[in-house]
Amino acid sequence: MKDLVAIVRNQHLFAPGETVVVAVSGGADSVALLDILTRLEDEGLHLVVAHLNHCLRGAESDADEKFVSDLATRHHLPFLAIRVDVASFAAAEGFSLEDAGRQARYAFFHEVAKRRGATSIAVAHHLDDQAETVLIRLLRGAGGTGLSAMSASGDSLIKRPLLQVSRAELELYLNSRELTWRTDSTNSDTTILRNSIRHELIPTLRKYNPRISERLAATAEILAADEELLEHLTCSAFERLASQDDDAVVFGVAALLREHRGLRLRLYRHGLHELRGDLMRIALTHLEAIDHLASTGRPNASLKLPGSLRVERCYDRLSFTCAAPPTVQRWEQLVPGEGCYRLENGMMLTVGLVQRPDDLATGSRNIVYLSADNTPFPWLVRPFAPGDRFTPLGMKGSQKVKELFINQKLPLHERSRVPLVFSEGEIIWVAGMRVGEKGRVTSATGAVLRVEILEITP
Structure with missing residues (x-):
């Protein structure tokens, strides 16, 4: 046995x-x-x-x-x-x-x-x-x-x-x-x-x-290895051929049509997944319709796809969007000190002084420890905005928050839900994702803050 x-x-x-x-x-x-x-x-x-x-x-x-x-x-x-x-x-x-x-x-x-x-x-x-x-x-x-x-x-x-x-x-x-x-x-x-x-x-x-x-x-295992390689090639081509903003994925048609048909179909899948986070109800017929839209002589045309997705050809641009994108609410909230704070996006932020733990790993991305000395109150909490930058823990130089979202494969429609926590105008935590270098706790750190973000249902 x-x-x-x-x-x-x-x-x-x-x-x-x-x-x-x-x-x-x-x-x-x-x-x-x-x-x-x-x-x-x-x-x-x-x-x-x-x-x-x-x-x-x-x-x-x-x-x-x-x-x-x-x-x-x-x-x-x-x-x-x-x-x-x-x-x-x-x-x-x-x-x-x-x-x-x-x-x-x-x-x-x-x-x-x-x-x-x-x-x-x-x-x-x-x-x-x-x-x-x-x-x-x-x-x-x-x-x-x-x-x-x-x-x-x-x-x-x-x-x-x-x-x-x-x-x-x-x-x-x-x-x-x-x-x-x-x-x-x-x-x-x-x-x-x-x-x-x-x-x-x-x-x-x-x-x-x-x-x-x-x-x-065994066949499934062989195909999975092939799929891993093809997905790597697709991601590389996507970075080269596509541009993204908060609610759209855009390809240049001329460059797109120079690629093999099989890669184009994979790029369409990738773009749709970036927008919605899944590919439910997206079939080969939808991908072929997108490819026909890209290769047709008509300079302006559009498709409606399942899940409120829309693909539009406008001259040399092929744009993937949500037909009815959710309204992004802009809000700001001050955190004057320790306590529990109900955020306007329905989440709860809790902040409290604790003794410096021996192990800073919490086992949860929703709980972090920050240096109280380096992150003085009041804090500002707000959603992501285009152009936001921060210095991730352990790195030198700044990175766009948008790049963090892309690296973490966070779908576009979820990005406005992520709260950013600021101290003295600098991001100390992209909540649930990455601590900023400014909040680093070291052996010389005095007071330590335990910070947690919680999803609250109505």
Whole structure:
């Protein structure tokens, strides 16, 4: 039997002492994942168990929640759960039950990570899930980006330590450890596409290749490596060919048309992602329509795309914008000293004097320590404005705040939400992102301020 603990450890997905949210449904995969992570003793991980009750199976769903709660208790781990009426959510938003459940789960896991200062979210996707995902995307129509499927270290904190492990190997592990798990009765419902692929299509494909799941997962890994290279080339071309401001991405048509069609389509995807932060409902037909707009002889024409996106050709300029961009509110707020301050963007800023900690790393981007001597009150807090510059901690010379946003891949529509904190006219913190050099705490620093920014919902 494979040493699954060694397989997870050797991927080096987690930093020593890291806080990790573990998504546990109660099924075999997630129970095995939690058990493996608790055995990474050298890493000293701080685990938080999170469970979303989908409210789809009545008493069975409630029993799953109770099972996971008891599991967390046995491991002496914190447990957080939430109940979501996924059926109502799906009906209201026009999603399938599977898509609605996925969106609800990941929104909850990210919220738990934010509250607990976690820097990773561990989910239990394994090799067979990877194979099924490749087939689903192939059937729905996907290019290299989609067929590369899932990665062990994904975007937005997600980690998938079990992608090298099959479902059968996980069950062997659980049996060897005498661990029990819950079985979701809906997993046998073949009217659900993923279940149909698992129970009907893959067994048929095994007649042609008994190791079809391993081969599909290996194909996804090869495509992911290719995708990484192509994305690097796309980013380099985007920097060379595109210009950005607060609410638009602009290409020069003549230079754009000198590039290969495949790169142009990737550039359009990249530009749309920069504007909106995702590519939901953007299909190949939309990218081809943009390319036709760029190459047509008409000097002025436009397209409307899903998600309030608009692409406009005006002579030699191809502009990507939001058709109805949100109104950016300009506000300023004085912070005279310690206390809690409700900001006009709905966030809360808390400031308090503390003893200088031995370790300045807080584990959360929303909490920082600043030198009180070098950052005298009153402070000014306001949103980002074009032209803002600061000196990031550990650097010499100034940098545009806009460049920080671009490097952090912060979508354009989110940038006005980031508060900037000023002392004596100089940025001391781009809240939630980067401390300014002016606020540096050193061994010679006297008074220290602990500063936190919190999202507040109405």
